[in-house]
Amino acid sequence: MKINGNAVRPGMVIxxxxxxxxxxxxxxxxPGKGGAYLQVELKEVRDGTKLNxxxxxxxxxxxxxxxxxxxxxxxxxxDMFTFxxxxxxxxxxxxxxxxxxDQVAFLQEGMTVVIESYEESPIGVQLPDTVVLEVAExxxxxxxxxxxxxxxxxxMENGVRVMVPxxxxxxxxxxxxxxxxxxxxxxxx
Numbered sequence: 001m002k003i004n005g006n007a008v009r010p011g012m013v014i015x016x017x018x019x020x021x022x023x024x025x026x027x028x029x030x031p032g033k034g035g036a037y038l039q040v041e042l043k044e045v046r047d048g049t050k051l052n053x054x055x056x057x058x059x060x061x062x063x064x065x066x067x068x069x070x071x072x073x074x075x076x077x078x079d080m081f082t083f084x085x086x087x088x089x090x091x092x093x094x095x096x097x098x099x100x101x102d103q104v105a106f107l108q109e110g111m112t113v114v115i116e117s118y119e120e121s122p123i124g125v126q127l128p129d130t131v132v133l134e135v136a137e138x139x140x141x142x143x144x145x146x147x148x149x150x151x152x153x154x155x156m157e158n159g160v161r162v163m164v165p166x167x168x169x170x171x172x173x174x175x176x177x178x179x180x181x182x183x184x185x186x187x188x189x
C-alpha cells in the first residue's frame with residue numbers, strides 16, 4: 001500500500017531499496033529554505049542494519065502489510081524461544097535476535113504475544129505493554145530523600161534494573177513498561 005513520505009510513523013514496516021525496514025525514530029523538519037521533509041531512522045528487519053533517510057511529502061513509500069497473530073510463549077532453549085499458535089496449537093521457534101535483547105528479559109511462561117510475519121516468515125514479536133514483576137532487591141531509602149519525588153534503583157526477579165519510588169521494597173509486585181523498562185505502578189493483584 002503506497003503512503004505519502006510524511007505519513008511514516010515509528011513501528012511501521014516499509015519496503016525501501018528492495019528490503020524491509022522498520023521505522024525506529026522520526027523527526028519532522030521544516031528548513032527555512034526549501035520544502036519540509038521527514039527524517040526517518042530505519043532498521044532493516046532481518047539483519048538489523050540502520051539507515052537514515054529523508055522523505056518528502058511528495059514522495060510515496062510502500063507500506064508493508066504484516067500478518068499479526070496471537071501466540072503463547074512456552075519456553076527458551078538456548079538462544080531459541082518457542083511459541084505456540086493459540087488456534088492451531090502449532091509451535092514455532094524464533095531466534096532471540098528477532099525479539100530483541102532488551103525484550104527477551106520480559107518474556108514469561110504462558111504470556112500472550114503478537115508475532116508479526118511477512119510472507120509466512122516471522123519478522124518481529126510484540127510483547128504486552130506492561131508486565132507484572134516482583135522486586136528482588138531494592139536499595140534502602142536515604143533519610144530526607146522522601147520529600148522530593150526521587151527514585152531509587154531496584155532489581156526485578158528477571159534481573160532487569162528499574163528505577164522505583166522510595167516506598168517500594170523487596171517482595172513488592174509492580175507493573176513495568178516493556179518498551180523502556182520503567183516503573184508504571186503497583187500490581188493490582
